[in-house]
Amino acid sequence: MxxxxxxxxxxxxxxxxxxxxxxxxxxxxxxGAAAAETTEIVALGDSLTAGYGLAEGEGFVPQLQGWLVANGLDVRVVNAGVSGDTTAGGLSRLDWSLTPETDVLIVALGGNDLLRGLDPGMSRSNLDAILTTATARGLKVLLVGLPGPANYGPDWKAEFDAIFPDLAAKHGVAMEPNFMAGLAEAAGGTDPATIRPLMQADGIHPNSEGVKAIVGYLGPKLRDLLAN
Structure with missing residues (x-):
């Protein structure tokens, strides 16, 4: 030149x-090549991803975007979270949530499956199909789960909890078994009374400070994935 x-x-x-x-x-x-260097991350999830009950800029996606940029990464995080969505809903809209520019997919689904006590076999099948599509497209993936509750019985919980590590191993993707793990880390324990200040009034969704704690925990895992 x-x-x-x-x-x-x-x-x-x-x-x-x-x-x-x-x-x-x-x-x-x-x-155009320089612009293409920006990494597009699609966050496919439910209300925890969508930012339910939070003001603009306080949800998971904008806070994650801010954390990654502050840590020197050139990224664009796309919010593909839909409140109330199950793994089946996430699978049904996967194709139009991804674009040719997508480089990384965060899969954070399963919360509504466990709240409804749905068949873990169906949840596994849906997530398996999502990961199959993502890996076939050459995307890097972070699979984020939630621990199953005990109120459906130990067998149900064991079957649900096994979904995430099993599928991560099958597809060779990165995995974090608990989306909410950052809350316990920030609060210094798992006691609900200790975590309550980081939650909204419904006791299900994190508030802005709770999301900050979640991002502070998941952010390094995503950074490592991008650097790998």
Whole structure:
């Protein structure tokens, strides 16, 4: 490029003009390549991803975007969270949630499956299909789960809890078994009374400070994934 520009200085006006026109597409191509370096991360999830009950800028996606940028990463995090969505709902909208620019997929689904006590076998099948599509497209994936409750019985809980490590191993993707793990880390324990200040009044969704704690825990895992 430098040699071409030096050569242009020695050419006649007409030749310089012709050469300039020839260089324009190359300059646009270089500019486009630089813009393409921004990593697009799609966060596919439910209300925890969507930012339920929080003001604009306080939800999981904008706080994660801010954390990653503050840590020197050139990323764009896309909010593909839908409140109330199950693993089946996430699978049904996966194709139009991803774009040719998507590089990384965060899969944070299963919370509504466990709240409704749905068949863990169906949850496993849906997540398996999501990961199959993602890995076939060459995407990096962070699979984020939630621990199953005990009120459906120990067998149900064991079957549900096994979904995330099993599928992560099967597809060779990164995994965090508990979306809410950052709350316990920030609060210094799992006692509900200790964690309550980080939760909204419904006791299900984190407040802004709770999301900050979650992002502080998940952010390094995503950073490591991007650096791998």
């Amino acid at each position: 430098v040699s071409a520009l030096r050569l242009a200085c020695c050419l006649s006006y007409g030749a310089r003009r012709a050469l300039g026109k020839a260089l324009i597409p190359l300059l646009f191509a270089i500019s």
